[in-house]
Amino acid sequence: MTKQPKFVEWPIWDENDVKMVSDVVKSGKWWCGAPQSQVGENIWKFQQEFSEFLNIKHVFACTNGTHAIEIALMALKIGRGDEVIVSDWTFVASASAVVSVGAVPIFCDIDPETFLLNPDLIENLITERTKAIICVHLGGMPCEMDKILQIAKAHDLKVIEDSAHAHGSSYKGKSVGSWGDCGTFSFQGGKVLNSGEGGAIVCNDDDLADKIYEVLDSGRNSGKWFYDHFSYGSDFRLGELNAALLRTQLKKYPDQLKTRNSNAIYLSKQLQQIPGVHPQKMHEDVNRCARYVFPVYFDPEKFGGIDYIQMYKELEEAGIPTDACYPPLHKLDLFVDVKLLPNVDYGSANWGGAKSNPENFPVVSRIYKNAFELSHRVLLSERESLDYIADTIKSMQKKYAN
Ligand SMILES: Cc1ncc(COP(=O)(O)O)c(C=O)c1O
Known part of the structure; x- marks a missing residue:
């Protein structure tokens, strides 16, 4: 057998990364204000550059990929009493984000060859409470988006593409993240494009973009006074140091x-x-x-x-x-033991206790x-x-x- 070779170390960085981050430190502008403010610049530039890279109109940087899904759900008005269909083979965040808004994730088994959400199994899981599908481009591999969108359209469901693994993957000539209502990305340290922590939500729709901004910036509206808060949102903003690193990483x-x-x-x-x-x-x-x-x-x-x-x-x-x-989501302790939010009825879930049986x-x-x-x-x-x-x-x- 051939001699054991060297594998590259991750992350890959050079002096451009160091300079970019140290320039931000020296500027004293570590935080980024509203889009039209003079505070910070790397967030706004990174959003523009990532938008060009993906060919998707709106990009909003945020704290991480988990929050990106939470923001997407909140912006799409998915909450208590709703069900969301999620691929069963993914990181916990694809489903814990659903829990965080008070909705119930419903797990869908995978295709045996692509390991992705199996579109042929979705319709069986739809009830009158189903509001959305979260498909995960596991390993960067795009899901069969045309089939998923067809089902979503027929049942009036929203589609969120969890693209945490899939920066720049493309399906039938279009970037992932641009097929569904919106897409979400993670820039956590292990990811192929990263700044240690970070995330983004992307979409092409102008109204949804306004709503996303409102949710991620404490209910603010772009162009309005800083202390006007128009609806419930939280602080999911990314900092300038992360954005600076993302800009040099995106060049490579x-x-x-x-x-x-x-x-x-x-x-x-x-x-x-x-x-x-x-x-x-x-x-x-x-x-x-x-x-x-x-x-x-x-x-x-x-x-x-x-x-x-x-x-x-x-x-x-x-x-x-x-x-x-x-591990498949249905067998994680938090779902088997239903250790989730108080005062939410998880009775309709297809997991929990005996329902988390592998035969299902x-x-x-x-x-x-x-x-x-x-x-x-x-x-x-x-x-x-x-x-x-x-x-x-x-x-x-x-x-x-x-
Ligand atoms: C498929 C998937 N979705 C969402 C996330 C959450 O991203 P983050 O770690 O940035 O919160 C991850 C992180 O590993 C992931 O693998």
Whole structure:
């Protein structure tokens, strides 16, 4: 087998990042005021630059990707008594944001090949209380947005695209985040575009944009007096230091995106040649995939019956950077034990106690037991590092098959 290669470290930074942040420190303008104010400038410039990058009209930077979903729900007037359909295989935030506004998340099982919300299962979950769908572009892989929008339209539902993993992914020629009513992003430290913490909400609709601004800036309206508060909102503003770092990181990002995308295609092809190894499938309508985490399903019988714990152990011993897969939402303690908001009726949920049984979520339960995730760091590494990953898994198969 080839020698253990070096994988890139994350995050990647240089003196431009340092200068940009230190310039903000020296300016004393660490906070950003209202859009027309003279305070700060990096937030407003970053929003403009990210909007051009995504080709989406409105971008609002905010504190993090969890808050971005909360703001989206509040701006779309989703709250107590409402149900929101959420993919079952995602980070807790996609559903905890729903809880935070007093609504009830309803978990939808995934497609066995793309690992994304399965559009064919949505209609069965719709009730008269359903108000929205949150689809998650897991690993940067775009969901089948046309199918999801068709269902949403037929049932008058809002669509929020949780694009926390998918900065610049595109489907049928359009950026993710621009398909639904709005999209949300995370700039948390592990993400492909990050400033340690941060998030954004994006949309094309002018009225929704005004509402989003109101929610994220304490009920203020752009152009109005600072101490006028027109409706309930909170303070979800991002600071200038984070925005400055995001601006220099965004300059490096398009090249990284190209590398990630082509390396992911290359690595998928290598892995697909190994019997019983199934990397997340990219369907033909995906033009570009930002590739955050890289989930792979393996048939245990092709590996002598080992489980994911053994698989991770082997990969780690070989020095291959991995990430833990998200446990399916339905089996997280907060949902099984219904430790959520007081005075909210969760009786209609399709999870909690016995309802969180894996048999009610058969696909995600099977995939999760036999899946591993490669870190996105591998996708910025040299091709020989990708060959090393494929070779390691091939040798493992030989070892366990005997
Ligand atoms: C799919 C998904 N949605 C939302 C979030 C929340 O983002 P943040 O950590 O910035 O709050 C994350 C973070 O990992 C995520 O993976």
